[in-house]
Amino acid sequence: MKPNHCIIFDPIPYHGGSKVATQLAIQQVNDGTVFHVLSASPMSWNQGQSNKVSITNLALPQCLAIQTQRLGYWAKQAYLMFCLTMFTAWVVITKFKKPNTLVMASGPGVDFAGYAVSKLMQIPLLQLIHGPVGKSSAAKWCLNQGHPTFYLQSAEPSLLLCMDSESLPANFKTFTNGLDENDYPTPHSFSIDGITSFYWAASLLKWKGLDILKNAIELTEPSSQLTTNICYIKPQNSNAEQSLVDATIPNTCWYHEPNNLDEIRAKSDVYISTSTNEPFGLSTLEALSAGLIVVIPRDNAFWDKKLQHNVNCIKYDANDAQSLSQAMAHIAKNPEQYQGIAKQGQKIATLYLASNTYRDIAWAIEAKCPQEPTLGSGCEIKSGEQQ
Structure with a gap:
């Protein structure tokens, strides 16, 4: 049986706790999934952690890396969208299989290019939110696409503000961080x-x-x-x-x-x-x-x-x-x-062990399977569906 393939998109060019947490989360996924990491900070990823993870450098020019607003932001997102599209096509060609999931872990505004590629190539997406979300039209559009979204509880006020909502949709679920036993x-x-x-x-x-x-x-x-x-x-x-x-x-x-x-x-x-x-x-x-x-x-x-x-x-x-x-x-x-x-x-x-804290995220990644899910299988939430 061919393994499932998952692409992790990491456009932030420096190390941080969110990358550590993301690595711990994917370690909880069963061995039937291979992860392909496209990262602007490849040294942040522990390449020796598992033979199911491969890391590819995302070349991000400094003139684009520092762009966070207006035309500069959209120029950066266009560039990132091109890079991620080419990388995804490479995975499809070399693995003879379409990726089952795109994992975004930097925040909806930063990850806009991933949402665009998900829609363009019809690949399910899963979002991890490790901190407060800035209010912007781009982030609001991403959050309203209906993809499975896991967030730290502390991010909820900023999410509600960004979405102009009094409550979060059913595809939003909380998680907490943990330690690798x-x-x-x-x-x-x-x-x-x-x-x-x-x-x-x-x-x-x-x-x-x-x-x-x-x-x-x-x-x-x-x-x-x-x-x-x-x-x-x-x-x-x-x-x-x-x-x-x-x-x-x-x-x-x-x-x-x-x-x-x-x-x-x-x-x-x-x-x-x-x-x-x-x-x-x-x-x-x-x-x-x-x-x-x-x-x-x-x-x-x-x-x-x-x-x-x-x-x-x-x-x-x-x-x-x-x-x-x-x-x-x-x-x-x-x-x-x-x-x-x-x-x-x-x-x-001892209350914060990765096998427990990231279990729902691991299950959500594993649920992105090519077969139609059966009732009660844990695969009912499909990326791209409005809840």
């Missing part, structure tokens, strides 16, 4: 050397809040026994405002997209999140599972709602470097009293 974060063991090691991991995009951490470190007393490991992603070909790397800040170690991220995390004692209104926070979940003391802002976002201060995490006032500095200083002075909080956080993490 076969590649679980290495557990942390607290040391007794008197130095507390803090850990931060995110991109340099301004909203990730690195500047808050830098200010907090500078406000911390020089006598405080702490060091900070800062692991960062520097987005390329992006007009979005970014924070600056500052290696002159004392007692900090800077790592640009380190290959040994798991090792750095496991050797750290405390994880700090400075993102405000983070749609999910995969780094926070990884830190919880590794048994670090987790420090998050009070911002009414996902983890602020799920975790309790002084029970399974420590909270500080959002966007307040002074509040964060005080939290860091208190932990550094007596880290032993916070180790129980880390253990409670570790228990919370």
Whole structure:
């Protein structure tokens, strides 16, 4: 029996948590599906994860990559549509079979070209939404095409606003992120050397809040026994405002997209999140599972709602470097009293396993089969149908 073929379209030219989540989701799909990834950031995809995934580079000129509005946006979408059409035709010719699904994971406005190719070539589409959706006519058109759409709960207000609706159609379903049981974060063991090691991991995009951490470190007393490991992603070909790397800040170690991220995390004692209104926070979940003391802002976002201060995490006032500095200083002075909080956080993490959190997405991808589905098979929702 020939395998099913699925194309994943990834037009964002830098690494991010949404790509990690998408990779974990497709790992839950059965071995009868082969994935062909067309990516503007091929290094973001773990090519060794499975022999059922192949990655092809999407050459995206910088002059187009930075276009997000007006004629520039449509020029970029026309170019992306051409590239995806050619890539899809190549898959059809070489595999002697039409792809069963096009998976979009960057957001409806960014993925417009994928929707156009889906309609042009009559291939079912599945959309993953990992964060808030910007309001635009292009995004609204995409969301109204009736394709199966999976979204993080935090994205719902922006989806309703974009669609000018009070409720979402039946083809929209929520999901949450999870961790791969076969590649679980290495557990942390607290040391007794008197130095507390803090850990931060995110991109340099301004909203990730690195500047808050830098200010907090500078406000911390020089006598405080702490060091900070800062692991960062520097987005390329992006007009979005970014924070600056500052290696002159004392007692900090800077790592640009380190290959040994798991090792750095496991050797750290405390994880700090400075993102405000983070749609999910995969780094926070990884830190919880590794048994670090987790420090998050009070911002009414996902983890602020799920975790309790002084029970399974420590909270500080959002966007307040002074509040964060005080939290860091208190932990550094007596880290032993916070180790129980880390253990409670570790228990919370066990509720978020990829085999459970991405199950519905995997089933939806597997349901895109050439045969007509039977009632109750899980294949009833077909891409392109209005609900």
